[in-house]
Amino acid sequence: MQSICAICGQRIAPADDSEEHILPGAIGGRRIVRGFLHHGCNHHSGHTWDAALEKQLRPLALHFGVKRQSGRTLRMAITTTAGENFLLNAGGQLEMSRPEIKRTPIPSGETIQVKAGSIAMARDVLEGLKRKYPKVDVESVLAGAQAQRTYAQGVVRIDLEFGGPVSGRSLVKSALALAHDAGLPIERCGDALAYLREADAEPCFGYHYVDDLVDGRPSTTPLHCVAIDANPRTSLILGYVEYFGIHRAVVCLGRGYAGERLKAIYALDPRTGESLDVAVHLDFDAADVRAIYDYERDDAEKRQEAFGAVFGPVLTDHRAAERDRVVRDSLNFAWANCGGVPDQSLSAEQLARLKELFVDQATPWWKHVTGLDEPAARQLALAYINQVVAAAQSTPA
Numbered sequence: 001m002q003s004i005c006a007i008c009g010q011r012i013a014p015a016d017d018s019e020e021h022i023l024p025g026a027i028g029g030r031r032i033v034r035g036f037l038h039h040g041c042n043h044h045s046g047h048t049w050d051a052a053l054e055k056q057l058r059p060l061a062l063h064f065g066v067k068r069q070s071g072r073t074l075r076m077a078i079t080t081t082a083g084e085n086f087l088l089n090a091g092g093q094l095e096m097s098r099p100e101i102k103r104t105p106i107p108s109g110e111t112i113q114v115k116a117g118s119i120a121m122a123r124d125v126l127e128g129l130k131r132k133y134p135k136v137d138v139e140s141v142l143a144g145a146q147a148q149r150t151y152a153q154g155v156v157r158i159d160l161e162f163g164g165p166v167s168g169r170s171l172v173k174s175a176l177a178l179a180h181d182a183g184l185p186i187e188r189c190g191d192a193l194a195y196l197r198e199a200d201a202e203p204c205f206g207y208h209y210v211d212d213l214v215d216g217r218p219s220t221t222p223l224h225c226v227a228i229d230a231n232p233r234t235s236l237i238l239g240y241v242e243y244f245g246i247h248r249a250v251v252c253l254g255r256g257y258a259g260e261r262l263k264a265i266y267a268l269d270p271r272t273g274e275s276l277d278v279a280v281h282l283d284f285d286a287a288d289v290r291a292i293y294d295y296e297r298d299d300a301e302k303r304q305e306a307f308g309a310v311f312g313p314v315l316t317d318h319r320a321a322e323r324d325r326v327v328r329d330s331l332n333f334a335w336a337n338c339g340g341v342p343d344q345s346l347s348a349e350q351l352a353r354l355k356e357l358f359v360d361q362a363t364p365w366w367k368h369v370t371g372l373d374e375p376a377a378r379q380l381a382l383a384y385i386n387q388v389v390a391a392a393q394s395t396p397a
C-alpha cells in the first residue's frame with residue numbers, strides 16, 4: 001500500500017519518499033520515519049516549521065549542550081540586561097561578539113590594543129590592520145597574546161517565549177509522525193491533518209502544566225518526549241509533546257477513533273541522544289481537550305517550576321566548571337610568571353608575586369559571580385590563593 005503525505009495529501013511514490021525525524025534533528029531528535037512525507041514537503045516543513053521551533057528552543061539547546069547528529073556548531077547572539085553583546089556557545093559559555101580596538105597616541109605614533117573573543121578573531125583583526133600598517137607582525141603579536149576571560153556585567157536573559165502557529169505545526173507534526181510510526185493510519189488523525197494542511201485551521205494543541213503527565217521523569221533531565229494514545233473509549237487520538245522538560249503540550253490528533261487501544265512513546269535525553277524509559281498519561285475526554293485549547297490547563301507557576309528543575313542544575317554545573325578553569329588557568333599563569341624554578345621552593349618575593357598574579361587573573365571571575373566591586377573581589381581571590389598556598393606548605397614534601 002502506498003503512503004499518503006501528511007502535508008500535501010498526495011500519494012508518496014517510493015522514489016519521492018523521505019526520511020523524517022520524529023523530533024527535529026536540530027534539537028537533538030534521532031528517530032526517523034519513512035512513508036510520511038514527500039522529499040519536497042519534508043524540505044519545506046524543515047525550513048519553515050522546524051526552523052521556527054529550533055530558533056525558539058536555541059537558547060535551551062545551547063545551555064544544555066544538545067548533541068546533534070549533524071556537526072554544525074551552534075551559537076547565538078545575546079544581549080545582557082547591561083546592554084553587552086555576546087555570543088552564547090554550546091555549553092553555555094559567553095564569547096565576545098565583536099572585537100574591540102583601542103588606539104592610544106604616543107610620541108612616536110600610536111599603540112593599538114586589540115581585544116578579541118578568540119585567537120581566530122584576533123588574527124582576522126590583525127590581518128586587517130596589517131593592510132594598513134605593514135609593520136604589524138601578526139604571528140609575534142599572537143604569540144604574545146594574553147588570554148583573559150570576559151564576563152557579562154549584566155544578566156543573560158533567557159527568552160522562553162515559545163509558541164505560535166509556525167513552530168506549533170512542527171509540534172503537531174512530531175506527534176503525527178509517532179502515530180504513523182506506531183502503525184496508525186494518519187487519515188484517522190483529521191484534526192492534525194487539517195491543522196498541517198490548512199493555513200487558517202484552529203491549532204489542535206494546548207499547553208498543559210497543572211499536573212505532570214510524564215511518569216518516571218528523571219527530575220533534572222531536560223528530556224524531549226513524544227507520545228500518542230488512540231483510545232476507543234473516548235474515541236480520541238491524543239498526543240503529547242515536550243521539549244527540554246520545559247515546554248509541554250497536549251495535542252488532539254483526531255476524533256471518532258474506534259480501533260484497538262494504541263499507545264506509543266519516544267523519549268530521549270537530547271544531551272546524549274539516549275532513549276529514556278517513561279510513561280505518559282493522556283486520560284482526557286473531549287471536554288478536557290477544549291479546556292486545554294482554552295489555556296485552562298496552563299499554569300505560569302508550574303511552568304517556572306519545570307524550568308527551574310532542569311535549569312538550576314545546569315547553571316550550578318557551568319559555574320563549578322568555570323571556577324575550576326579560572327583557578328587552573330590563573331595558577332598556571334601565576335606560576336609561569338612569578339620567577340620560580342621547578343623543584344625549588346619559592347622565595348618570599350616570588351611567592352608574593354605568584355599571589356599577586358593569581359589575584360590579577362582570577363579577580364574578574366570573583367567579581368562576576370559575587371557582584372562585588374574590584375577591591376572586595378580581589379580580597380576573595382587573595383583569600384583563595386592564601387588557602388591554596390597554606391595547604392601546599394602544610395603538605396610534607
Ligand SMILES: [Zn+2]
Nearest residue numbers: 005008038041
Ligand atoms: Zn507531500
